[in-house]
Amino acid sequence: HWLPLLPEWIITNILESLILPKLQHEVDNWNPTTDPLPIHSWIHPWLPLMDKQLEILYPTIRMKLGVALNNWQPSDSSALIIIRPWIKVFSPQVMEAFLCRTVLPKLEYCIQTLDINPNHQTIAPVEWVLQWREALPLHHFVHIFDKHFFPKWLQVLGSWLAGSPNYHEIMK
Structure with a gap:
């Protein structure tokens, strides 16, 4: 005023x-x-x-957020809620570097340890990772899924198709 x-x-x-x-x-x-x-x-x-x-102020804020993310797990959406307001404030390069150091390794591990099982598939870990799409550039998701998800998925699909599969179930 x-x-x-x-x-x-x-x-x-x-x-x-x-x-x-x-x-x-x-x-x-x-x-x-x-x-x-x-x-x-x-x-x-x-x-x-x-x-x-x-x-x-930003380096201190990022440092403290980074320390807080040490014990964070991707199933906890509170980290994204806290980081989301800073996406447009920090420069894209700084934000990407921060997320690559603090968040990306945990998202990668989440997909890396995902058990692909057509009989009882839980997709929650994939959803936890994808919720970060507004914060991380696309190429990081391509890398995670290309390296950790699709090789396992293709192997399970190949094994499933090699037997005498129920094609209606596969289609679903």
Whole structure:
């Protein structure tokens, strides 16, 4: 509300001298595993006023999110909920590098350990991986499925077809 009334140099001074240090202090004390209020809810309102100046906070935010993701499992969708607001804030290259370091190995392991069984197939792990499609570039999914899913799937399908299969069941 004060923006139209104050000279730009005063606004800049307030943001850089008063607001940014307080935000830095709060980010330093923020714990993503225990804080009930998501960090984006109190950082993002400052984006229109301090866009580039807030970049000083991002390495700490990513580091703390990365530590919080150490014990994360793909079946828990809360990680994506926490990361989603940052997809457009962090540069695409930085976000991709962050996710490749923290999330992608767990998604890859999820598909790598998937048991393909036509008699009792559970597709939940595939859904857990695919929910990250808005955050990760497509080529990472191509790699995961090409390396870990399709070889096993083709082997099971080949074994299934080699016997005397029920083609109606295969079609389903």
